[in-house]
Amino acid sequence: MFLEEDIDISKIELKKLVNFLPYPIIITEKLGGEYFYSFFNKNFIKKMGYRISEVPARMDLLKLLYPDDHYRNEILQEWTSKENRVKQAGKGFIKIKAHVTCRSGEKKWFEIKGSIVNNLQIVAFFNINNDVIMQDKLRKKNLNNDRMLSILGHDLRSPIANLISISSLAERSEISQQEFISMMQIIKEESLEALQLLDTTFNWHG
Template sequence: MMDFMCIEESFEVSTSELKKLVDLLPYPIMISEDMQTENACLFFNQNFVNKIGYQLSDASNTQKLTELLYPEENYRKDIEEQWKLRQIAVKEKGKRFVKIKAQLTCKSGEKKWYEIKESIINGLHITAFVNINSDVLLQEKLKRTNVNNDRMLSILGHDLKSPISNLIAISFLAEQSEISQQEFVSLMGRVKEQSTEVLKLLDTTFTWARMNFNTMQHNDSIVDINLILENVLKIYKSALESKNIQIFIEVNELGNLFIDAEILTIIVRNLISNSIKFTPKDGTIFISATANKLIIKDNGIGMTPEMIALILENNYFTRRGTANEKGIGVGLQLVQNLAEKINCKLQIESEANRGTTIAIIFEDCIVNKNLNKS
């Protein structure tokens, strides 16, 4: 940013010359002057009008402009208080400019972060606005990501220890105790359930880790969605039978896809697993397709709008399934991140106690319905 103190120190400049000068600068500039009762706005350069939107006809003084830039009263008072404190600190240090970061509301209603710096030249206040919106938003995104990653590591670590501890306890019991054949079969059933849970957790953990360390690469090929569904449903055959869930599949309209088969399989596996988990006994799951969507619909317990919002915002939440199945709360978040990885979108429609419909939209994937399926 140009330091207007250099202008003051080098030569005497008239107001009209100063206006011409600041109109050439690449960022928004405002010139105002101390009056007896208020700070009068004298000039907004063209970049101020173009990028922030307000003109002198909108705000003849700085108080009015402040109300426009910060329409939310509490935030405005906070900014004004910060500005006063900075002014006091600047005077104490003998400096001649005040600087602050704030989120402005443009005339269009759009909110943007700016670094605001005010200098005083011959009684005129020269206020420059430098757009830092991209940097601030990136920092906020990184902060949210770090917090979310820490939370996920804690969740995965805790939930991975629990089933492994149970397996050790069951194994110890089988080794040390004299048990009947019936008790042994029952224990083996629990071992199978716990082992399946551990495998799911490990799979989720490794996939999440690969996503976060950017080691997951595209490996696109021609994929038959029917084959992916067939392989996934083999894994959940026992779960479907134990809850007597009927599943109907009609996806021929989708045809073949040119996409990463591994990533798509993980997405489909997580979505089907969730449908089974949250569909009650004797429920129904429909898997269908349009020309560019794979749709998984169930008549399960559904989700509230608040739950959907948490998923779309990449926040964690978990709950038990209809048969008290344990969840780790990262499945749908992982699905959403993976979908973005292969240039797909996730569409969620749900209503509490009415079921959930989730669609994978293949907008940016090559869909070729004329290729022969292998």
């Protein structure tokens, strides 16, 4: 839920409103060309763990949310780029997905949405951590399936081809009992090799 620019509402009323919303929200105010935090709602303090007294400037909080310099720069560049597009269009929302570090040290995925209202920027954090984890598990499972099929297709080809060749030879040729026993031993060994490969592949996949 965001406020459009044409809504006439005081800063006090705005803070009261966002304080009742169920997700973390921060409000920044642009003063002298720089953004400063003017309000953290109670869910931001509770779920993220940071208080406005600790991070008066924008970069102070960004350093806590994104401790890694490289990742923080990526997030800041993406946000700034989308922020500029919203300003040029005069409408719309800023929206990114980011891996955020809470005060407890726990890292969670959030969809972060921002709306510009005059010199204010209202930013909400929507927890998508479970969705991202499930998608990652599904991606890894699909990758494992592809690897397993590749292994089966490649490594089973040789044992199976050998079994077919030996069986055909035994079927077409007049061979002695000793030769037949020897071929059966080879077939047994090839079969055990194929079975072992299957067991190893499925155990690795599981």
